[in-house]
Amino acid sequence: MSADQTSERPGFSDLLRDLSDRDVVIEVSSAGESSQVPDSGGIQSLRNAVEASYRALAGPATIKLETVAAIDEVAKRSQSLWLRAQTGGSADSDASLLKFLARGTLAIIAWMDGSPTLELADLQQAIRVLAWGTSITTTTHPALPSAADLVDAITAWQLAKTGLAAGNSVRVVTNNGSADLDLSKRIDDPRGLLLSRKLVNHSADMIFVVEMPDYQGSGEWKLKHGDVRTTAVAEPGTLLDKFYRRELDIRPGDALRCKVDFETSYGPDHEVLVERYRIVEILEVLPAAALHEPSEGRSAIPLRDERSEELEPAS
Secondary structure, X not given: OOHHHHHOOOOHHHHHHHOOOOEEEEEEEEOOOOOOOOOHHHHHHHHHHHHHHHHHHHOOOOEEEEEEEEEEEOOOOEEEEEEEEEEOOOHHXXXXXXXXXXXXXXXXXXHHHHXXXXXXXXXXHHHHHHHHHOOOOOOOOOOOOOHHHHHHHHHHHHHHHHOOOOOEEEEEEEOOEEEEEOOOOOOOXXXXXXXXXXXXXXXXXXXXXXXXXXXXXOOEEEEEEOOEEEEEEEOOOOOHHHHHOOOOOOOOOOEXXXXXXXXXXXXXXXXXXXXXXXXXXXXXXXXXXXXXXXXXXXXXXXXXXXXXXXXXXXO
């Protein structure tokens, strides 16, 4: 029987007509002149990636993937794995959840291989839309997979791509659509996605309590603003120059009223990662004792060495 006749026999592709929302199929094919069926290790790593995606999307729900069939089609130089998701919920909740898991996994693949910016916030927004569309939630703002869980899934996909031979092609098929994996698109450091940040710069007048003056002359001051501890960089040309020349005494507990530039870094979940402060100008230095006096009784340390002249009463 010729290879063409063999390829036309009913095979694994015909079984795809029987897919339900529980099912996901991974198909790996060898291209070019290779006559070898793809290595089984590669398809196992792809299974791991699908499982990681389902776990990330399922949240607290318990999801288990079972193997329905594994078929090698020598004539087509392909290997396929049919997986079926098992959940512990009710039939109604399962129906929506299973559609969401399948569509969400395809969305992760599309984002990995097609996003020009690779911003996790964009992927989370796409998943939010899918959550609304599959009715797995009735809330306006459904709970989304954490950035860390999504990165775990993305990492698994990158490992799977690394384990595949050159010239292989991968197709992921569900009852809700399919996606071709682009093996040429790689994310070298998936963990770096967690550090992607949006920087916002501000300028403001702020009062910092000095926790540790810069006795080492490093230019960095250990300060506290409210409950937040930070390290601020002192630019040359401010009043702190006098501290370094030992013309001005600043001790722990004193306060600095400053004009500062600060940079706020936000992570992919919009959480504040870090705030960096740069002291541009010292407006006044408040001794520790003055901080505990009524505001009308506080007096700043003079900004100049000269003391103000006392005026005699007009009488």
